Each structure stands twice: as structure tokens, then as C-alpha cells.
Amino acid sequence: MDKACAQGTDPYLSLLEYRNTPVDGLKSPTQLLRSRRLRSILPVTEKQLLPELACRSTVHCRRELCQRRKKQYYDRTAKTLPALPVGATVRYQLPAETWKPATVTETIGTQRSYNICTDEGHTVRGNRRHLLQTPEGGFIFHFGSYFDIGLFKYLLFTIIIGLYAVIICANVLLIVVICMNRSLHEPMYLFLCSLFVNELFGSTVLFPFLLVQILSDIHIISAPFCFLQIYCVFAYATIQFINLSIMSYDRYLAICYPLQYNTRMTSNKVAMLIALTWLFPFMEVAVTISLSSSLQLCGNIINKVYCDNYSVVKLACFDTTVNNIQGLFITCLVVFCPLIVILYTYMRILKVCYSGSKQTRQKALSTCTPHLASLINFFFGSFFEVVQSRFNMSSVPMMLRIILSLYFLTCQPIFNPLMFGLQMSKIRSLCKSLIFGKM
Template sequence: MVNATQVLFFTLSAFFDTGVFKYLYFIIIISLYIVIICANLLLIVVICMNRSLHEPMYLFLCSLFVNELYGSTGLFPFLLVQILSDIHTVSAPFCFLQIFCLYGYAAIQFHNLSILSYDRYLAICYPLQYNTRMTSNKVALLIALIWLFPFLAIAVLLSLSAPLQLCGNIINTIYCDNYSIVKLACSETRVNNLYGLIYTCLVVFGPLILILYTYIKILKVCYSGSKPTRQKAVSTCTPHLASLLNFSFGCFFQILQSRFDMSNVPMMLRNFLSLYFLTCQPIFNPLMYGLQMSKIRSLCKSLIFGKT
């Protein structure tokens, strides 16, 4: 039996020998990272510099873009090093740190999307009471909860995983995953599995239930309301729904891959889909919100091209 104190590093077995193509993959990944940084940073600067965008919806979007920078930084530098390396290993402390970063990114993203849906619900269903219900203090409190609650939940998750006695150190992924480490355990993992279920309900299903509830209410108002009300709902909710579906698809596949045997799926496809919610979402959101929302689009043009 190998205990936790003897596992000094983990081997990431999902990487495969790419030969000379590793330099091509390196260029593709670093290009994606640069695009993500530039796109999200541009929108953060636009929202922060323009007082006209200091409204609840745009502040929640700013939190969303900051989280995408955070999640990308937790993955891309590590991935770039692994692509150029011939030995795909990672130290145990860094592995748990990466889990904290990536799980934090996913949890904050779900909570941020749920708060955005709640904000749209108040704006569309209670337009006259919106300013009294969504005050600046409430916005600050919600943003603080979006970030603090997931970090506390993940800290508990990792405090249960770190002391486990492990019988191996090979993880069949291209980045560190908590459930993959738990599967290596020789000791009892019932507490880990129970908390993992609670964590999933709090982080994934809780926000999704809130989103479902708010959109049912929004649809009722749209069907019974005037044409301008429907147009407002469509223009503000379309980017949010597209972002939610895109992110949920990536997370759903990653959960399936970590829980079930996917050996019949080609390794390259598995790797691509496991990276989907970490790479496509930070590119998709700035494009969707930047192109769909005319206020952000016009301010981005004026910042880039110097037009007033």
C-alpha cells in the first residue's frame, strides 16, 4: 500500500507522443491563450472605465470575464509546459493547486451565470422595482458570494482528498482531476463520495435550478407582455442562454468522462472535449456578449479605434 505521504508526483497518462507536431500544438495553445487574455481583458477594461456600464448586469459580466482569465491561467501555462515536456508528471502539491483553480473556475462560472439569470429576471419581471431590489450593496454581496462560496466548498473537497492513502500515481487525464485521485485511493472513500455528491448539487444543480426557475418566469412575462418587452428579453437573454448551454455541454462531458469508462472514444477526441469548457467558454463569452450587446460593442470600438 502506498500512502499519501509517499506520492510526491502524479503522472498524466492522457498525453500521447505528438512528435514534431508538439510545436504546432504549442503554437495553437499559446495563440488561444493570447486571444482569451486580450478579449476578456478588453471587456473588463471597457466595463471598468465607463461609468455608463456600472450597472448590475455589466458588473456581473465583469466578474464572469475575470473568472475566465483566472481559469485560463490555471490551465494554459501548465498545458504549454506539458506539451513541450517528454515526461508528463506534476508534483502532488501543484496538482491539488490546479484542482483548486480549475474547480473554482467551473463553480464560479455556474454561480455567475445563475446570478446573471436572476438579474435578468428582476429586470424583465419587475422593471419598476429593479433599482430597489438590485441595489449596489446587494450587487457587491452577490459578487462576493459568487467567489467565496465556491472556494470554501472546494477547500473542503480537497481537505478530504489530500489525506487519502493512494495505491498509485497515474491519472488518465491531461490535467489534475479530484475524482481521478480519489479513484486511486486504497483507503475508505465513502465520505469523499458523499461530499462529492453534495458538492455537485451545490455547484451545478443548485445554480441550474435557479436558472430554470427564472427563465420560466421570464417566458411567462414574454408571452403575456408587449412586443418591446419580448424584444428586450430576447436581446438580453440570448447571450446568457448560449453561454449556459455551451458551458454545460463541456462540463457534462467532463463529468461523464471522469465517472465512466470512455476507452472506446479516441484519446485525441477525449482530450479535446475535456478541454472544451476550459478553452472555448473564455473565447465564446467575450465574442457573444461583445457582438450581441450594442452598448459594449460600441464602447469597444471607441476604445480600440479611438472614436467617440
């Protein structure tokens, strides 16, 4: 009707066609009411205009079937919201108004409806779906990307805990090998050790949390733990970017200035670079979290499987320009500054390789290949995560979105130890002797 009025056509013709249109696989409203079609401007045969009595029982059966099918599709992603205790602080919204604070005073029926008392002293009845918990009452976030997979959750739990065990064993093995062998106490291997420690840190932030959520029926997290997870995930990503850029700088010095390498990359400089790799991210991410945690939120649904800063910022009641500008600035600082260092160092390395001997090219290839592979893998995983956070990805299938959001947190911790452990001959031989004994 609105479309007909906007186009200037006869709205009664639109109403006539609406009454002649079958609904949900049933007959049209006119056929159900008058047992025949109405003549309209659309050409139909005379046979279609003959009266035809609709069987009442058939209509009821088909309608119930359609309703059950709709319920089945809706229940695939629908979640039962946790009950609100009496006295909980919530926010409600009246039509064309902002979210306002209120307090739950009474539970009605089956804990889906509540009486709430507003700040003005009025009593309002609201459905659980339209009542949001606020920080004053202990704010809780709900994850909207989890869905019921039945008994397959135990299979998924087994796969994830197995992957986590492999990550722990692989990274700990390489850390032990580097620390125990004095021949590996060189800048390149110390930076690798820092990288493996960060992989343990990042995987521990995510995997235990995922295991708990998979087995849980209600996927929630308190606000303090959510911000703690955001802090740790951001710190992990920042440490990873800085560590990879420092490793590229180290390879640049080793290949382009081999005779001056020991004087340029001293033990004090190595210690300073490793300290910078770890201290700067924790201080920088603290600023981001302090801005996000101070926001007043008017929603608590995070459409991911773990906490993400921008997903929380989008739930804010008011303008978030400061958060967006700060987030873009930090993203450029953390991503593009290391990227500039990496591009510059590899351009110089390629220049030396093209002008150098075959032995120089082979040495550069053997040391730079695992670093380049790790770099590309992590940059692509981070790119997917940034795009998914900043843009509307509702047209992408839910399962693909979940895989892309978890890629840089799950694949990188297993990719790095396998790549560096298999490609670097020194580490590979020492790992074999440690595991299988000296031959």
C-alpha cells in the same frame, strides 16, 4: 482450455485446434514443428494435409516483423517512467497482497530494476513499472493521456499560446471597457465583469500548464501542485455556475419587475452577490481538497491531461465512500441549485414575454440570448467532464476524450467575451471606439 472445461467439452480437441491455428501471421505450431497439419474434426482438403516444409529464414523474418509491429503499436502510448533515486520511499505489491511501503536501496542495470528494502527488513527486487512513489518520498503524479506527436508539438504549442493570447486580450478589453465607462456601472455589466475575471482565472490555471506539458518529454506533476490545480479548476467551475445563475436572476428582475428593479437590485445587494460568487466556492472547494489530499494512494497515473479530483480519488488504496458521497453532494449543490434558479427565472421571463408587447420581447431577446448561449455551452462542457470522470470511457477514442475534458476550460473563456461583446450593443460600440478611436 478453461472454456472447454467450463462447457464440459473435450479439452484435448481444443488443444488440437490450438496447435493447428496460425500464430501472428505465421504457420501453426504443428506446421512449424512437424511440417504438416494435424487431422482434426474440422473438414479440410487432402491437399492441406500434405507435408510442407517451412522455410526457417522466412519464419524468422516474419516473426521479427510481427514483433517490430507490436513494439511500434505499444510505443505509441508507452512512456518512460522517471528513475527512482536510492532512498526513495515506494510501495510494492506481492501477489494477492495489499500495497506495502519499502525503500529503494540499489539501482540494477539500466534503471529498470531496483532492490528495495521492506519494513520487515527483507530485500526484494522489483521492476520500475511495479514500484509506486508515495507521499513520504515526495509523491509525483504521471499523466497517461499525453502521447508523442513528434514535431507537431511545436505547432500545437503555437496554436494553444495563440488561443491563450486571444482569451487574455478579449477578456481584459471587456473588463477595461466596463470599468472605465460609468454608463456601464450597472448590475448586469458588473456581473459580466465578474464573469470575465473568472474566465481569466480559469484559463490561467490551465493554459500555462498545458504549454509546459506539451514541450516536456516526461509528463509529471508534484502532489501539492496537482491539488492546487484541482482547487483552482473546481473554484473556477463553481464561480461560473453561481455567476450565471445570478445573471439570470438579474435579468428576471429587469424584465419582470422593471419599475422595481432599482429598489430590488441595489448597489449593496450587487456587492453582496459578487462577494458570495467568489467567497463561497473557495471555501467549499477547500473541504473537497482536504478530503482528497488525506487519502493514501496506491497509484500515480492520472489518465487525463491535467489534474482532476475524481481521478486522484480512484487511486486510493482503501474505501472512498466518504469522498464519493461528499463529491456527489457538492456536485448537486453547485450544479442543481443554480440550475433550479435559472429554470425558474427563465420560465417567468418567458411568461412575461408571451403576454407582453413586441418591444418587450425584443428587449428580453437581446439581453437573454448571449446569457442563454453561454449557459448552454458551459453546462454541456461540464456535463461531458462529469460523465468522463465518473464512468468508464475507455471505449471512446483518446483524442475525443481529451477534447471533451478540455472543452469547458478552453472554449468558455473565448466564447463568453465574443458572445457578450458582439451581441450587446453598448459594449460593442464602446469597444469599437476604444480600439479604432472615435469616428
